[in-house]
Structures are given as C-alpha cells and as structure tokens.
Amino acid sequence: MKxxxxxxxxxxPPGGILIWIIILLELLTFGIALIAMVVSSKSNPEVYHSxxxxxxxxxxxxxxxxxxxxxxxxxxxxxxxxxxNLTKASFYTAIAILSGISFLILKGVEYYEKIEHGxxxxxxxxxxxxxxxxxxxxxxxxxxxxxxxxxxxxxxxxKSPISPESFETGAHFWHMVDLIWLLLFPLxxxxx
Amino acid sequence: MKLTNxxxxxxxxxxxxxxGLLSNYSPYIFYATIAILIFAGIKFLLVAFQFMExxxxxxxxxxxxxxxxxxxxxxxxxxxxx
Numbered sequence: 001m002k003x004x005x006x007x008x009x010x011x012x013p014p015g016g017i018l019i020w021i022i023i024l025l026e027l028l029t030f031g032i033a034l035i036a037m038v039v040s041s042k043s044n045p046e047v048y049h050s051x052x053x054x055x056x057x058x059x060x061x062x063x064x065x066x067x068x069x070x071x072x073x074x075x076x077x078x079x080x081x082x083x084x085n086l087t088k089a090s091f092y093t094a095i096a097i098l099s100g101i102s103f104l105i106l107k108g109v110e111y112y113e114k115i116e117h118g119x120x121x122x123x124x125x126x127x128x129x130x131x132x133x134x135x136x137x138x139x140x141x142x143x144x145x146x147x148x149x150x151x152x153x154x155x156x157x158x159k160s161p162i163s164p165e166s167f168e169t170g171a172h173f174w175h176m177v178d179l180i181w182l183l184l185f186p187l188x189x190x191x192x
Numbered sequence: 193m194k195l196t197n198x199x200x201x202x203x204x205x206x207x208x209x210x211x212g213l214l215s216n217y218s219p220y221i222f223y224a225t226i227a228i229l230i231f232a233g234i235k236f237l238l239v240a241f242q243f244m245e246x247x248x249x250x251x252x253x254x255x256x257x258x259x260x261x262x263x264x265x266x267x268x269x270x271x272x273x274x
Contacts, residue, residue, distance in 0.1 A: 007245070007248040007249050007250070008248070008249070008250055009250060010250040010252050010253075013246065013249045013250065013253045014244060014245040014246060014248060014249055015244065020253065024256070024260075027260060031260070031264050034264075034268070035264075035267055035268065035271070038267075038268050038271045038272060039271055041272075042271065042272075042274070057212060057215055058212075060212075061208060061209065061211075061212040064208045065205060065208060068201060068204045068205065068208065068235075068239075069201070071239055071243050072197055072200070072201040072204075072243065074243070075197045075242070075243035075244075075245075076197055078245075079197070172244055175239060175240075175243055175244045178239050178243075179236055179239055179240065182232055182235050182236045182239065183232065183236070183264065185232070186211060186228045186229060186231075186232045187268070189215070190211055190212070190214070190215035190218060190228050191215070191218050191225045191228055191229070191272070192218075
C-alpha cells in the first residue's frame with residue numbers, strides 16, 4: 001500500500017473519491033425511497049403494521065449479522081493487505097464472500113415463503129416498497145459478491161495481482177451494501 | 193481506549209440484537225421506535241468511520257456522513273411522530 005496517500009486530503013478519501021461519489025448517490029436514492037415509504041405509511045398505519053408483522057424479523061436480524069460479519073472481515077482483510085499479509089487477507093475475503101452468499105440464501109428462503117403465500121409486489125403498498133427496496137439491495141449484494149470473488153482471485157494471482165488501492169475500493173463497495181441494509185432493516189422489519 | 197474492528201463488531205452485534213428485541217414494543221411505544229432509529233444511525237456511523245476508515249478522512253467527508261444520517265433519522269422520526 002502506498003503509505004504516502006494522505007486521507008486528510010479532500011480528494012483522497014479512503015477507498016477513493018469515485019467510490020464515495022457512488023456511495024453517496026446510492027445512499028441518497030435509497031434514503032429518498034425509504035422516506036417516501038414512511039410518508040406512505042401515515043395514510044395506512046394499520047396496513048403497514050400488519051404487513052410488517054408478516055415479515056420474519058428473525059430473518060432480518062440474522063441477515064444483518066451476516067452482512068456485518070462480512071463487513072468486519074473485509075475491514076480486517078484491508079488491514080492485512082496493507083501489512084502485505086496476503087494469506088490472511090485472502091482468508092478473510094473468503095469468509096466475507098461466504099457471509100454474502102449466506103445472506104442471499106436466507107433472502108431467497110424469505111422470498112420463496114412470501115411468493116408461496118401469494119405476497120407479491122402488488123399485495124399492498126408496504127410490500128411494493130418491500131420488494132423494490134430489498135430487490136434492488138439484493139442486486140447490490142450479488143454484484144458485491146462477484147466483486148469480492150474477483151478480488152479473491154486477484155489476491156491469489158501471481159501474474160496480475162490486485163493492487164491494495166483497488167482492493168480497498170472493492171471493499172468499500174461491500175461496506176456500501178452494509179450501509180444501505182442498516183437503513184432498510186429497521187424500517188422494513190422493526191418499526192411499523 | 194482505541195476502538196478496534198473487533199470492538200466495533202461486538203457493538204454492532206449488540207445493537208442489532210437490542211433493536212430486534214425493541215421491535216416487540218414498536219410502534220406501541222414511540223421511544224422504542226426512536227431508539228431503533230438511533231441505534232441504526234450509530235451502526236451506520238460505526239461501519240463508515242471504523243470499517244471504512246472514514247475517521248482518517250478529511251472533515252468534509254466525515255461531516256457529510258454525519259449530516260446525512262442525522263437528517264435521515266430526524267426526517268423519519270418527525271414523519272412518524274406527526
């Protein structure tokens with residue numbers, strides 16, 4: 001890792017400025033959609049409450065723990081790649097990939113149960129938001145897992161190894177998936 | 193004491209489980225809802241500042257994250273309270 005990167009410079013935030021522009025845009029988009037959902041809940045609080053109770057909050061909690069665990073191991077992987085310890089960095093990246101896959105499997109189970117009970121996009125306004133928000137988030141998780149898999153391959157590659165800077169940027173994409181979920185989880189599963 | 197990634201993940205797990213427990217009282221007790229939102233905000237900032245190392249960044253980036261999450265929680269809280 002280039003030790004001469006000065007993160008205190010406004011143009012060089014950790015992970016790079018481009019990933020941070022993407023992160024802020026994503027946070028803005030999901031944030032606006034979530035606020036629209038809260039506004040919509042005011043006209044139908046009973047529907048939102050009964051719909052929220054139809055979701056399995058235990059799944060939500062477990063999925064949050066999966067993503068946080070993945071985030072922790074990616075943070076550790078970045079720490080170790082900066083120390084040039086590629087063995088530990090690749091091991092931690094592999095655990096983060098597994099946590100992402102676990103999230104997707106559990107989300108798949110949750111989606112299957114909802115579809116089996118006939119709860120689709122048009123069931124009511126709560127579930128319209130539920131499907132759209134979690135659906136877009138799942139796409140981000142899938143992309144994140146693919147990025148992590150490429151990063152893992154890059155760590156193992158002798159011919160074209162991944163640079164620590166690129167690794168950190170990829171890790172930031174994974175953390176972004178975490179940040180979005182930390183906003184979605186309480187609003188969809190806990191508060192209504 | 194310096195906050196490490198290990199300390200952070202323990203706090204994150206704890207706040208997640210606590211939020212899950214508090215959801216039994218939401219929306220009947222408004223303070224439970226507010227507590228869940230504040231815990232979400234703390235978790236958001238812990239991930240951003242510790243895992244993403246934004247604690248090392250220029251104040252512009254730190255402020256933008258704090259302002260974003262504060263405005264988000266405030267807006268959601270106010271809409272729910274009204």
